[in-house]
Amino acid sequence: MVETTQQRVEQRQPEPLGDWRRYFSFCVDHKVIGIQYLVTTFFFYLLGGALAMVIRAELMTPGAELERSLYNGVFTIHATIMIFLWIIPTLAGFGNFLVPLMIGARDMAFPRLNALSFWMIPPGGLLLLSSFFVQSGAAGAGWTSYPPLSTQQVQVGDLLVTNFGQVIWIASVVFLGTSSILAALNFIVTIVAMRTEGMELFRMPLFCWATLTASCITLLGTPVLAGAVILLAFDLLLGTVFFNPTGGGDPVVYQHMFWFYSHPAVYIMVLPAMGIISEVLPVFSRKPIFGYKAIAISSMGIAVLGFLVWAHHMFTSGTPDWLRMFFMVTSFLIAVPTGIKVFSWLGTIWGGKLELSSAMLFAMGFVSMFVVGGLSGIMLASVPVDIHVHDTYFVVAHLHYVLFGGSVFAIYAGLYYWFPKMTGRLLNETWGKIHFALTFIGFNLCFLPMHQLGLQGMPRRVAEYAEQFQSLNVLVSIGGFLLGISTLPFLFNAIYSWLWGPKAPANPWRALTLEWTTASPPPVENFEYLPVVTAGPYEYGTVGSSPEGDTPTAISQPKS
Amino acid sequence: MLHLCARRRRAVRSRGVTGCGESQSCLALQKLNDIVKKSQKAFDSQRVADSLVMTQSEYCRCLRDDATVRIPRITPNTSLLVVSTVLIVIASVWAGQTVGWLMPVEASKEAGQIDGLFRFMLIIATGIFLGVQGVLLYSAFVFKRAKDDMGDGPNLHGNLRLEILWTAIPTALVLYLSIYSFEVFQLLGAGSPMGGGAHHEDSGLPIRFQATNPDPSAPPPLVIGVEAVQYAWIFSYPGSETQVSELHLPIGRPVRLDMKSNDVIHAFWVPEFRLKQDVIPGRTTQVSFTPTKAGKYQLRCAELCGAYHGGMVVDVIVEDKKDVDAWLKSQASLGTSTRVAQLADPAAAYGATSGTAVLQSEQTRALVGHLRAQGQ
Numbered sequence: 001m002v003e004t005t006q007q008r009v010e011q012r013q014p015e016p017l018g019d020w021r022r023y024f025s026f027c028v029d030h031k032v033i034g035i036q037y038l039v040t041t042f043f044f045y046l047l048g049g050a051l052a053m054v055i056r057a058e059l060m061t062p063g064a065e066l067e068r069s070l071y072n073g074v075f076t077i078h079a080t081i082m083i084f085l086w087i088i089p090t091l092a093g094f095g096n097f098l099v100p101l102m103i104g105a106r107d108m109a110f111p112r113l114n115a116l117s118f119w120m121i122p123p124g125g126l127l128l129l130s131s132f133f134v135q136s137g138a139a140g141a142g143w144t145s146y147p148p149l150s151t152q153q154v155q156v157g158d159l160l161v162t163n164f165g166q167v168i169w170i171a172s173v174v175f176l177g178t179s180s181i182l183a184a185l186n187f188i189v190t191i192v193a194m195r196t197e198g199m200e201l202f203r204m205p206l207f208c209w210a211t212l213t214a215s216c217i218t219l220l221g222t223p224v225l226a227g228a229v230i231l232l233a234f235d236l237l238l239g240t241v242f243f244n245p246t247g248g249g250d251p252v253v254y255q256h257m258f259w260f261y262s263h264p265a266v267y268i269m270v271l272p273a274m275g276i277i278s279e280v281l282p283v284f285s286r287k288p289i290f291g292y293k294a295i296a297i298s299s300m301g302i303a304v305l306g307f308l309v310w311a312h313h314m315f316t317s318g319t320p321d322w323l324r325m326f327f328m329v330t331s332f333l334i335a336v337p338t339g340i341k342v343f344s345w346l347g348t349i350w351g352g353k354l355e356l357s358s359a360m361l362f363a364m365g366f367v368s369m370f371v372v373g374g375l376s377g378i379m380l381a382s383v384p385v386d387i388h389v390h391d392t393y394f395v396v397a398h399l400h401y402v403l404f405g406g407s408v409f410a411i412y413a414g415l416y417y418w419f420p421k422m423t424g425r426l427l428n429e430t431w432g433k434i435h436f437a438l439t440f441i442g443f444n445l446c447f448l449p450m451h452q453l454g455l456q457g458m459p460r461r462v463a464e465y466a467e468q469f470q471s472l473n474v475l476v477s478i479g480g481f482l483l484g485i486s487t488l489p490f491l492f493n494a495i496y497s498w499l500w501g502p503k504a505p506a507n508p509w510r511a512l513t514l515e516w517t518t519a520s521p522p523p524v525e526n527f528e529y530l531p532v533v534t535a536g537p538y539e540y541g542t543v544g545s546s547p548e549g550d551t552p553t554a555i556s557q558p559k560s
Numbered sequence: 561m562l563h564l565c566a567r568r569r570r571a572v573r574s575r576g577v578t579g580c581g582e583s584q585s586c587l588a589l590q591k592l593n594d595i596v597k598k599s600q601k602a603f604d605s606q607r608v609a610d611s612l613v614m615t616q617s618e619y620c621r622c623l624r625d626d627a628t629v630r631i632p633r634i635t636p637n638t639s640l641l642v643v644s645t646v647l648i649v650i651a652s653v654w655a656g657q658t659v660g661w662l663m664p665v666e667a668s669k670e671a672g673q674i675d676g677l678f679r680f681m682l683i684i685a686t687g688i689f690l691g692v693q694g695v696l697l698y699s700a701f702v703f704k705r706a707k708d709d710m711g712d713g714p715n716l717h718g719n720l721r722l723e724i725l726w727t728a729i730p731t732a733l734v735l736y737l738s739i740y741s742f743e744v745f746q747l748l749g750a751g752s753p754m755g756g757g758a759h760h761e762d763s764g765l766p767i768r769f770q771a772t773n774p775d776p777s778a779p780p781p782l783v784i785g786v787e788a789v790q791y792a793w794i795f796s797y798p799g800s801e802t803q804v805s806e807l808h809l810p811i812g813r814p815v816r817l818d819m820k821s822n823d824v825i826h827a828f829w830v831p832e833f834r835l836k837q838d839v840i841p842g843r844t845t846q847v848s849f850t851p852t853k854a855g856k857y858q859l860r861c862a863e864l865c866g867a868y869h870g871g872m873v874v875d876v877i878v879e880d881k882k883d884v885d886a887w888l889k890s891q892a893s894l895g896t897s898t899r900v901a902q903l904a905d906p907a908a909a910y911g912a913t914s915g916t917a918v919l920q921s922e923q924t925r926a927l928v929g930h931l932r933a934q935g936q
Contacts, residue, residue: 064870064871068867068868068870069866069867072864072866072867072869140866140867141864142864146825146863146864148823148824148825148841149824149825149864149865149866152823152824152866245840245841245842245843246841246842249842250842251825251840251841251842252840285703285713286705286711286712286713287712287713287714287715287716288715288716288717289717290716290717290718290719291717291718291723292717292718294718294723316827316836316837316838316862317838317840318837318838318840318843318845321745324745325742325745328738328741328742329738332734332735332737332738333731333734335730335734336727336730336731336734339726339727339730340723340726340727342692343723343726344718344723346692346695346696346699347718347719347722349695349696349699349703350695350699350703351703351713351714351716352699352703352713353703353705353709353711353712353713354699354700354703354704354705355704355705356700356704364696364700367692367696368692368693368696371688371689371692371693372689375685375688375689376685378681378685378734378737379678379681379682379685382677382681382737382741383741383745384673384674384677384741384744384745384748385674385677385678385681385741387674387748387834387835387836387837388674388678388831388834388835388836390836390862391827391829391836391862391863391864392862451662452662455662455663455664456662456663456664456831457664457829457831457832457858457860459829459860459861459862459869459870460864461864461869461870462869462870463869463870464870464871465870466858466873510710539715540712540713540715541712541713541714541715541716542712542715
């Protein structure tokens with residue numbers, strides 16, 4: 001797999017801040033930045049989760065307990081945090097830590113830009129949260145922020161005031177979007193230009209393929225979102241009428257611009273997650289990934305098709321019939337490359353020697369739950385069915401199966417898998433399995449009944465609902481609270497293990513990708529000798545592919 | 561490591577390629593034996609480990625050349641496969657019958673078509689779901705490694721036939737679903753290709769053909785004007801000056817709703833009719849259907865429209881034509897304020913206490929203001 005050159009990597013002097021303090025500095029080391037991303041976004045994940053608990057508490061009863069406009073603010077900010085401050089940046093965090101290591105590079109292509117793109121996230125996030133404290137209240141038009149609702153003035157007492165919560169939301173989204181564009185640019189250049197000798201494109205680990213593809217989507221899509229919300233800001237603040245029908249504008253144009261980004265954004269959130277799964281499954285199955293090229297190319301297929309399906313979010317928005325048919329067919333077709341991936345993962349574990357570690361359980365949980373989201377997605381692609389279930393809890397169930405059962409399960413799988421590499425410490429496996437069990441049960445209890453709620457007639461984004469839906473909603477809320485509690489074992493495990501866990505060897509999982517050939521945690525310049533790659537990343541089952549614990553295949557341990 | 565090598569050697573031998581000393585795999589095997597001997601002597605030595613790696617990639621290359629050594633077959637047990645397939649099919653078809661309790665009653669002609677399509681997709685989805693979960697669970701139990709087994713699984717990189725199969729079948733399936741959905745969509749009243757749920761009033765596009773499957777014997781559709789305001793629905797019936805806040809529809813007669821909004825986007829949705837259409841400011845959107853089942857349903861706003869979005873609910877009553885007429889007449893004799901007072905107050909109906917007064921006043925204010933503007 002890997003050989004070394006005799007070319008020794010000159011190790012930089014350790015940074016002046018060699019200890020924990022560098023994590024709070026404008027450090028340009030991609031590994032530090034990766035961990036900064038992961039920890040910061042996990043903090044926002046907890047905040048977004050707390051908002052979800054508020055939503056589920058509100059929906060325990062058919063009446064509205066919270067003030068209604070506050071409730072709308074809560075679910076709007078919940079979604080915005082989970083998308084723009086948790087899933088997208090946390091996957092960028094994995095990319096930051098892993099991509100240079102996986103392709104044998106010493107850092108990202110633009111280290112300072114990299115640090116900048118991270119340091120845009122905390123202010124962007126705090127800005128968003130601050131909107132709860134302005135007079136108009138937080139943005140309450142849903143994370144989609146459709147005009148004219150989002151540009152309407154807000155009633156506070158007897159006064160009508162400009163919706164400054166919405167203005168803050170726009171500023172924050174533009175800020176976070178910019179950070180995401182910068183990160184994507186950096187990934188693309190790094191992957192294209194900085195691969196080590198022998199690391200051909202088709203020898204890259206699939207996580208790199210996924211990051212490359214997702215970065216292309218970010219680069220093409222995010223500017224359109226920025227355009228949409230900036231025009232929205234003009235309507236709000238300057239009195240333009242881009243989306244205002246009374247002045248000749250058209251609110252549906254916003255929907256087109258918004259979804260042109262926001263549907264591909266789903267793949268920005270899912271493709272790198274799929275990349276994580278493609279890393280974890282082979283290692284713990286002790287088998288090569290099944291259909292490497294099919295998985296790599298299907299990512300590209302998803303990315304291209306992903307830009308041609310956006311109007312399936314608008315089947316009831318007065319979209320012309322022929323357009324609805326077009327987008328229906330493309331949306332159906334995107335199931336094909338997705339299916340290829342799922343079947344390939346099943347082919348990977350079939351006949352392997354499965355080690356059911358926490359990472360593996362989460363990865364298998366991903367396959368299991370993502371399939372549910374995929375299947376309900378096919379139903380939603382069909383115009384006649386979508387006309388019934390659009391904007392109902394069926395959609396809420398679908399998107400959480402894709403983004404929680406999919407992305408978040410994969411993120412957990414990745415955290416359990418790479419934690420030893422990142423921190424040099426091993427996580428506790430027993431607590432990991434408890435965490436998995438709680439998450440899996442809580443997740444299904446929370447989101448499975450939502451399918452029925454939606455089919456039966458409960459719209460999404462409501463604070464009050466008909467009494468017939470109460471029993472299912474109580475069940476959903478119990479699942480939601482369980483899901484909230486399930487985070488605690490992980491938090492405890494991660495904090496405890498990071499500080500006092502057993503020291504991790506360089507390659508605790510006997511994996512074959514490059515990041516495991518260097519020490520845990522890796523030295524400043526990643527490798528002591530520059531690696532040369534001679535074969536693909538998943539050659540399990542060939543002689544010598546099964547490095548014993550601490551003996552990496554070929555590269556000697558850095559002595560420093 | 562040694563264990564693995566020995567196992568591999570056995571595996572290779574059992575396929576009868578040892579001993580000829582000529583084939584590439586045999587050469588590789590001899591090399592392998594050498595490595596094993598060396599590593600028995602000094603396994604810890606980095607030099608040997610390095611040589612192991614160097615030869616390993618050569619060995620892989622040899623393996624790839626020789627199909628007999630390359631892939632141990634992993635075919636599933638045939639009888640198990642057959643039995644599980646049959647069980648999955650039975651379970652999927654059963655799942656298709658659950659549509660009855662997943663969906664509300666079918667109260668329009670269109671609902672049956674949509675439920676049929678949904679049922680078909682539910683059957684397919686259940687089959688795929690059970691198949692995937694089955695493989696995952698089976699693997700978790702059957703392929704779970706023994707605790708001390710540090711060996712690898714087979715070096716299997718793919719199977720072209722299988723991959724073509726699982727690309728082709730889903731493609732065919734989704735194309736079939738496209739055609740099926742298209743047919744159902746046409747029955748819903750998708751007529752002219754440029755039509756749609758909406759048209760710009762001044763765009764010059766033809767107004768979409770409204771009737772479901774133009775049937776000469778069918779009565780002409782009853783066209784009702786709908787105006788959505790935050791947070792109420794206002795209906796105007798043909799031949800009546802009165803605007804009402806409840807929707808009464810005659811059984812069996814096609815209905816077309818011409819919907820407008822002056823503030824934000826709302827959406828018309830009666831789950832029992834299975835139809836939804838956004839009401840968008842600046843244009844008129846339409847929805848056509850034929851109610852077929854008498855009863856009292858609810859029209860729920862399905863597009864977030866502000867603080868009281870969840871309360872934007874009114875009753876839809878499907879009844880005999882003469883009852884509809886009688887109701888219309890009784891409404892016409894009532895004054896505006898009485899009709900407004902009749903307005904359903906969802907917050908009160910759902911037992912909310914804190915917000916009730918606000919909702920009543922705000923909703924009423926909106927409606928009264930609107931009716932005044934209409935000069936009533």
